[in-house]
Amino acid sequence: KLKEGLMDFGDLVYYVLRLFKNRPNILKKYQQQYPFVLVDEFQDTNISQYQLIKLLSPTKTNPELTVVGDDSQAIYKFRGASVSNIINFIKDYKKARQITLKNNYRSNQTILDSAYKLIKNNDPDTLEFKLGISKNLISTKPVETQNIASLQKSQINYYLADSSEEESDHVAKQILKLSKSYKYSDFAILVRANNHSEPFVRSLVRAGIPYQFLGPGTLYKQPEVKDLIAYLRILYNLEDSPSLFRLLYMDIYSVDKKDVSLLLTFAKKINQSLFNSIEIYLSYFDVSIHRSGYEIYKQNIPLLKSETKDKLLKIYQMIIKHLGLLKTNTAGQIIYSFLEESGLLDILTNYKTESQEKVVINISNFFNKLKMFESEHEDASVFAVVDFINMSIEMGESPLISETDITSFNAVNILTVHSAKGLEFPVVFLVNLTEERFPTRYKKEIISIPEALIKEILPTGDYHIEEERRLFYVGLTRAEDQVFLSSSKFYGEGKRIRKISRFVIETLGEEIINQQLNIKKEQKSQLTIFDFKVTKQPSNQVTKLPSNHYPLHPNFSYSQLNSYKTCPLQYKYLYVLKIPTLPTASASFGTTIHKTLQNFYNEFIKNKKINKIKLIKIFKENWIPTGYSSRAHEERMKKEGEMILNNYFDKYHNSSLNILGLEKLFKIRISEDIFLSGKIDRIDKLKNNEIEIIDYKTGKKPAERELLKNMQLTIYSLAAQDKNSYNKKLADINLTFYYLQTPEKITLKKNMEDLSKTKDEIIQIVTEIRKNEFNPNPGRHCDFCSFKIICEAWK
Template sequence: MNNKNLHDSLRSLNCVQRDAVLSTAKSLQIVAGPGSGKTKVVTFTKKAANELKERLKTVIGPQMTHLIQIGTFHSICCSILRLNAREIGMEPNFKILEERKRKEIIRELLADEDLPAKYADRQIKIGTIISEIDKARERGENHIRFQNIYSGAISPLKVSVSIFYQAYEEDFGGLILRTTELLSDNKVNSVQSVDCVLVDEFQDTSSAQYNLLKLIMSQSAHKSITVVGDPDQSIYGWRSAKNKVFQEMQDDFENTLTISLEQNYRSSAKLVESASHVIMQDAERMNKALYTNNPVGIPISLIKTADEKKQAEYVAYEISKVVDYSKGLIQYKDIAILIRANFITHQFERILRKHQIPFNLKGGDRFFNRMEIKDMLAYLRLAFDPYDVNSFKRIINIPKRNIRQDTIDMILSLSMTHQMSIPEAINLFLNSQKRSFFADRKEIVKFLHLCQSFQDKIENKTEISDILKSIYDDTNYYTHLRQHYYRDHLGRLRNISELVNMATSKSDIFNDQDDCNEEESAEDLNYTNVVPIDDPLLKPVKEEEIEIPLSQAPKETNQDVEKFLAYCDDCLEWPCVFVVSCIDGIIPASGGDDNEEKRILYVAMTRSKFLLYCISPRFVNEWGELKSVNMSPFLENMSRDLYSTISPVWNQELRKMLANTIKREIPIDDYFLRDSKIPKSTSSQPTPKTTSTNIPTATFTFYQPYSSSSSPKTKITVVPTYTYTSSARQTSSSSFPTGLKRSLPCDEDSGKDDWLKVVVKEEPIDDSFNL
């Protein structure tokens, strides 16, 4: 970075940010609240490092420069290990196991008779073992430590896991531990030359990663460490990240200097205050302030709707209103709907599509593209249409039945040759087999009975929702989910429950499903963002930061997290945010860590720059039954001036404040009539008339260029309730395009000359949406 660039960049920082960037402390913590410029400061440092890299290349050559590393913990560990693999008995070209491969290995281990049978509980699920191993790794426990800790454990699970952990090979999660092992033996000096370490998103550091950092730092006295993060945004508890890591660092590293970035540049003051109301409830919280010099803003909208469908409809209604009334300040791409649980997205997909509101769904598949939904519907389809070959192919081995491919092929071929339904073909196949006990016979017969029982239900006119429930129960689908998708099996379960809800409410499942195949271009930026609230939203680690070749990178590590990251753009702040389903059971999630749940809501709320809606339905559907729910307790007891229970009321004042907060140009107040000067007495249009009560009226053309929903030219009748010579009296209008009632005060100047100047202003109105 040349001096001028450096100077210019430094000038864009505030004093505290500048202190942070220029600090020479050996151990430095930059603790920064949301929207306080943390990314800006880090980017500054990263940019500096990258530019430094470029300059160094010309001075010390590319080879030496190569020693400067920027990457994730995993990618850096991977390169250290590749360089020194043999020191710890690994091959330098070691492979990192994909999720599928990990499962295969555990499956083999489960079948391995050589493992001590008395320990290895063969009933234990593969997903559970993998999850336990991952958790142990995040805590920094290798298999020896794990065994020591749990040697006297009563839990058969822990004992079994320790056996498998020992026998298990390397994978993505093992990289950190293996690197720690390598460095603790002092066999290699790959990190001795490292002078400075910078850690971003420090609150997400797992115990294993923190131990590694300490080890790196202990290797020489001249090293310095800078960490940047926000303990209030620590939401990775499930992988052993702790918000207390900041305190731990202060204890471990002498003279740690802490610089706090407390000024929020993102949001309005009301928004910062209402989010603070939530985070202050976190009992584990490290005390720190957050303030803003941004405009005061408006209260957040705490809206209660009758149910989840109404919630989605309300959001769609408000989105149209915001886009319309902000007069170009807010477009679809500036709006985000933050959704905590995957199964809730469905309502939004449906309703947004119905209202022709474009949207991008981030962080997961569309509802009908989800595996469990496709499985359920394939069973249903096959029951409706026994000739449906594709559905048969999909579910014949889901849940796993070990039916061989050649058997499946044979059934399909019989069905095709004899133009038979699948059940008929199965029957023919069973009868045509000479050997009465071929390997998969029992399973095929069971499958046939299942299909027939679902078909019978259809013939008996059983409700679709009940058939779906039978499919779920009779196929033992829960066990299948738990076994193969342990980490998110509950979420998937809720998706199935949502499917049952839809069937109960008689929505047209199949039509919806067809709709979902419409591909929407992710490149078109002008889309509403539908984003999961969970961790992925907040951590935009980019794919390119992971230096491991993609073919070697685990496909399903951290599942949704990685999936989201692949689609994530850099935008983690929006002028308008809807946090939906703010109900007890979702935020906080049942069984979640209460303090962490508060942080999740806090992070979601602080994504908004200006408009924030926290919406909670009063009733939700579970397995087709209505259940009463409460608003998230975290939103309760908020100071009355911080929230409103109605939608924001639009007027030019609001637009000005919005524009100032999001740093965009204030739109012209188009409600000033184009021909705002109306001749006082003229026979030409508009024509003031005198009514029987002596109130003059005028009719003129009113132009709304920003409006997308109404025709651009609309006739409006203004009935002033004053005579020409008086000023600033209330007027009223009829036939206003949106159908909303408005008051039309007359401009102060109106009576001063021969011209009547009418200013149309929006005033508080009764919201026409029926919540």
């Protein structure tokens, strides 16, 4: 780092300390330069920073030093902050005068009293307890300045929901009710972790409530920025059909949806990318586009509207033009040209609404990032920029949306409690208040520091819970008028009732909590939000199509069912619209391994003495090179593949195997109008007339409970029982997963109850599919989805 003239944040303090200790003359210069020192937020300083303060203002010189700190707001332990610096300061600077600041100009007295009641649970590890002072804050907020809505109701409310969706909908309903007395920007939803925000985003969107997420950088996830990234990706790789699909659906083009569907069907039929299919289509109207060999596709050319043809030609010509500029122009120059030629620039420069202004600011910030990239990198081409953006997205990084004032837009603010420190809002919602969410579960440090080496004063209580309690205190005291606390009995697919956070009980008392727990079911249904009117069509909601819009195919596969379970919208893109996708490294690697083992065991059936050398040779012959991020990545995966196969051969292959079938196709009836088809990797014959159905897995082994619920193995049992395949008794069917990375072999058996449950689940999923209900299901899987560039739910 030093050779490159670079430092990280820790270096900035460390090297100054080293300089001051090794060069007294320099230290003296700065002591004279700064005779008066004021340190704000002193509770957030770490040991090194405190050492720096003591060097600049030595204890022996009676310095003009003022530090301001509140141990109740010490929430940066994870950054190395040491709340014990405050105690040490009193010991080190014995002549320091202590002034207790008790007047509070933000919150009303009810909020302050409740927060004080909470934080007292950190005794005896508080300054108040150790120094014998009082920190019970007094509100100086005049009653006349408080919002009338807050005076008419309890200023701290608690709501217990049955599900996370009910909790987030309740928050949206409360905001709608209070919006008559407050602006949307007066509301803040505070979450403990960024990924806790997703249900609340969905509920706000459904209710037509504007919001802004003020967590870590999400610039790359803004729809208008995703449009620009999609265009760069098209130029980077013309085979990137999802990105081109997004371009066609942009408002500036709005290509007819039915025509886009016809184009996708055409692409699938002729086995070409969406771009090539558009080129082939246009070649029949423009001789200059025609390529040799396109004649064979003439009979399949779709019949599209004249308006669609004109739009496609405009898009195609623009892409071709920009492809010609790749060698000479930077990504920023090409994107600016795209804005000009598409007509977007005129629209953006004549914005009339606040939401349009927000779009302009986001695009402007994206251009600033491109300019910064150009200034820091010699290569600022489309290829370099797309590589950088892809890498950033894969690592979960994205620039901040905006550095502007958080209240500049009239929108509900969603942010973490840590991000909210130093901010204030008239109405605050503290959500997801259950044990293991807030407070979070304690995670032991990977490398723990021996107590003998720790320089700070350690608390007598549970320091993790005390830190979480201080964080809760910070959340409460962000509110000026009202606080709404809420939690849910269940989150996600969990079946265990969650405990209400101890902090809620400490803040409100047992009586208030018991009132919520005793609310009757019929009373509770009146409190939940099922009746609010949707005031606008949410951007990530997929319009339901007539039930006869898509043909009701009777045949399904496990992959289709699993895709719909993961995300109905992903299913639509993949199996209804059939949008072509780029090959991925994991798919290419998995296919290579499967094909290798299939070919190896085909040879084995003929020659039982086949060896490991032959296995590796087959692997190299079957290698699929597409989808890898670089040549180095490909070579690394090749080595991993060889290692996986070597380990598998040594541990599990033996010459006594009795193989009944490889890559065996099956088709079974689930109900009168539902059939399930698939392919089994391998079937072995065992003793006592039993068989073993084998499936190879190149991914990581899931948790045991997930394995037991695995639908794929149960489907294999149904197939093996079928009279038209192996007609086996259930007790004679062994189901095995080989997790090749480990390597590990997991063998299970299924019972009739498992089969019955799986059949019911299949029927339920197919019934939902046939309703054409393809709403998105956002989650962590979005980060690995091939369609995230076109999906508005990826935020």
